[in-house]
Amino acid sequence: MELLCVEGGPRVPRAERDPQLLGDRRVLQNLLSQEERYSPRVSYFHCVQKEIKPYMRKMLAFWMLEVCEEQKCEEEVFPLAMNYVDRYLSSVPTQKNHLQLLGAVCMLLASKLRETMPLTVEKLCIYTDNSITPQQLLDCEVLVLEKLKWDLVSVIANDFLAHILYRLPLPTDKVELVKKHAQTFIALCATDYTFAMYPPSMIATGSIGAAIHGLSVSANSFSGEALTELLASITGTEVDCLKACQEQIEAALAESLKQASQSQQEYSSRKTPDYPASQNGSMTSTPTDVTDINL
Structure with a gap:
């Protein structure tokens, strides 16, 4: 008997939805009763953040979405990562030069929860044009976990x-x-x-x-x-x-x-020679506007 190894091959298939769970109203009701618990408590741009502005969050979000799409993450990873970002920013005043670090950490955590093979620290650092070191990412991961009270199983759309x-x-x-x-x-x-x-x-x-x-x-x-x-x-x-x-x-x-x-x-x-077409297989670099925030 041969054992089939699929590591590094196609994405691992996910389990099919259980019609018994989908048809049970109690499951849906439980999601509805828990969703408010994982929503940002306040409009943090007015009450918590002094440096972070809405346009900065949007630039960060588009960068995170691009990373998740290029890495072919599960559809839930990006919305879950943004939920972590909003929950963290709604309680912790943050400097704008730490915003991209926060986004990278939140993608790391979300992929650990929703991916069979999560994003790696090294790969996320490359996506920041190495403006963040692996150690910084790991240190910030512990901080974010503490601020989120290790409660990561957020209910998302x-x-x-x-x-x-x-x-x-x-x-x-x-x-x-x-x-x-x-x-x-x-x-x-x-x-x-x-x-x-x-x-x-x-x-x-x-x-x-x-x-x-x-x-x-x-x-x-x-x-x-x-x-x-x-x-x-x-x-x-x-x-x-x-x-x-x-x-x-x-x-x-x-x-x-x-x-x-x-x-x-x-x-x-x-488009000029200074804006060459991307090479196949090359990683998405950090957009200029996100780099500006990270300075």
Whole structure:
């Protein structure tokens, strides 16, 4: 008998969702009862942080998202890492030159919880252009763990997706597509501090609503207002609040696409030998704006 070793090969397949757990309302209710515990307590830009500004958080978030995407992390890693960032910043005054270090530590911790093979300290240091040493990362990891009281199993929006989709009358062949689009919306929300104070269940519900609307997927007899009411009833969300959240998510997507298009046009117009195309297999370097924060 031969033993198949898959180390270094394709990603390890994840276990299938258990329909018994998805169909048990108590599981969803437990997530709903715990989600507030892991939300930032205050608008920390006004009450806690003196140096850190919203635009700095956004630049950090986009860098973290780029790292997670390039390393092909699980979809939950980036939103979970941003949850750690917000929880830490909501209680600990932080210098702006420590912000990228915090982001790297939070990605490390999140990958340890949600990845089969977590990110390594050495790789994360490379992504900072070696502006952070492995020892600094390890020392900061202990500090972040202490400030988060070692309570890392945060409830995030991604945790609600399977439970909500299980209760929607969607065509079987469309469920995975809606889920993928909803995950993209959740990641987008994680980059914007405006959504940090929203309950994860509302972000998940609004993301699914936005995905269904954008894909024009038919949910049997449910559409428009009826679908919104069904989504709201699943997580116990106010219909008006859910509508506002979904509209805000769709607006954030439109703005993100607009900015991406403008950035692409600017890059194309100024491309010179000083801006070479990236080589295959090369790691994403730290964006200039994040480096500025780290100085």
